Amino acid sequence: MAIGESWGRTFSAIHTLRPRHWVHQSLPQNIKGEPLLAYGLGKSYGDSCLNDGGVLMPMQEMEHVISFNRENGILRCEAGITLETILQLCVPAGWFLPVVPGTKFITLGGAIANDIHGKNHHGAGTFGCHVLAFELLRSDNSRTLCTPDSNEGLFNATIGGLGLTGLITWAEIKLKKISNACIEMESIKVRDLDEFLDVSANSDKDFEYTVSWLDSLAKGRNSGKGVFLRGNHGTDSNQELKVHSSPKLTWPIDAPNFLLNGLSIKAFNFLYYNKQFSRKKRSIVHYDSFFFPLDSVHNWNRVYGKRGFFQYQFVLPFMEGHMAVRDILNIISESGQGSFLAVIKTFGEIKSPGILSFPQPGVTVALDFPNCGRKTRELFDRMDEIIISNQGRLYPAKDACMSADAFKSFYPELEQFRPYMDPAFSSSFWRRVNN
């Protein structure tokens, strides 16, 4: 992936690149008045990590470790370090990241700026809940130490702040103790949405991690059919604290578009569901395959071909009957545009400090859509309406299409956020949703 691209490959943007190497470096002097934006590993799907016509500051070469206390699990690093490198460092010492997304190839700064969530949201909250401190470099060249207790406003605005409050130079997080590198997991076939919600509610207490794969093409009564995964860190301290290995495969070329028509997607979903014959299966797996199954193929986004793809992730509050979730799942299955990957999970009550943080209690669903142009956008518009009228919201890290009005109704906290923005920072996403 080239620097200055995003994961969905539906945008092309032109940037002045100013890579960062050192914490003490000041910001590039406002080049011709162009706005600034930090860039992690571009694992956001849409345009939130892009800054068309502006200055992009790639962070991945600024990745020094500043301190790692192996006794209490407090780690302070420069913001461009990847979660992959952090795992290489902390797993052998018996520590794990407090929250991980579906890929380990993202940066610490990116994890904070999107306040990412993981399979343990119901018990651990978002990544931002585990951030103890960070330094924010602003365009007036001030450096502010932000913690939950000092400069709290900037702290809260920067967590989930989409990179718009300044540049995070370093951050300190609290890691989680583990006994070995394994996850003891169970997979359970679920027939429909009701069963998913039942299993999910019953699992939240005893399982740290829960998530479900969903067959997005299943219609009517079968809607919500899928495979529910739940797991805990292994407790056997005789087992090894073994780090993951690097990916072996790279998706070599852009796949031809026909690979992803309804038929091949259906086949994929069918295989996944039927792989397991018994209803419930237990296994012990390495954390790498439990959390990051797709990381074993580098650049798998190319499977969607040159035209790229979208991801659509929403959360809808818990409500009687969950009609809105059902409506959306029906719209998707009827459209036949459904996805290679569909994931469903419930978010818990733990509130993030982040003002613009995405997660809220309820049901979240994330799906990929091959980019079929207008047809796909029209589908999104229909789903957006349902989400707006049911007090849900979309995840900016995944978004490429939402309108300015939709964004405003999804994030009523916006006015509280604005005063903390750095006037010299902006992004393609921000200009789109403030149009």
Added chain:
Amino acid sequence: MSFPPKRILILGATSAIAQAIARKFASSETQFFLIGRDIQKLDAVATDLQERFRCMVHTYQMDLADNSRHQEVIETAKKKLGNFDLALIAHGVLPEQDEIKNDADAVLNSLNVNFNSAVSLLTHMSDIFEQQKTGSIAVISSVAGDRGRKMLYVYGAAKAGLSSFADGLRGRMIEHGVHVLNIKPGVIATPMTEHLKKGVLTSTPERVATDVYKAIRKKQDILYTPGRWWAIMFIVRHIPERIFKKLSF
């Protein structure tokens, strides 16, 4: 010398390539002596190695262009580390050819950093290596030293000289059991090349580090990194001069 080397001296330790190489070799048993001119950068690099690998790190701040201090710095390093299992010369500057082409002082300054200072340091350490009869000396030269060309001849000339020096030094050291590695990187994305356009041939410091690690294990003499640069430079060296002189790269 047992592999991997444990007592490592790095000149120009804040270079992106040098940092990647240091991380590749580091373990809790490694002891580093790092030399750089910028104390903030040097501290960041030293702390990173200590916190990641729990190794021991000494730092020394100096401008390596000041050749009069080379003896002192090598002696200090020797005192701290005892022996040198590996010494790496990594500092360098890439002057903008067009900006300096008519400025003799600037040309000489860049030659001083890229060539004079490097060979002065190598000379100061050569006796120590000869005495200890073990260890590796690794010098970062460049593919640019393989043939003088329009866009890069000042830098290229320094690296050509450095390559010659290193290859000759190898001949002197062989009977003493000391290994000399001449590293010729292609185009690597580092602060030095930040202003240049990145193409498909651009590689990473981590890639260079992996290659250097293997080359030191195998006691290789000359390393083109990534390996494809061997073939590219083979062709470049064999283009007849009457054609080559008209090429604008």
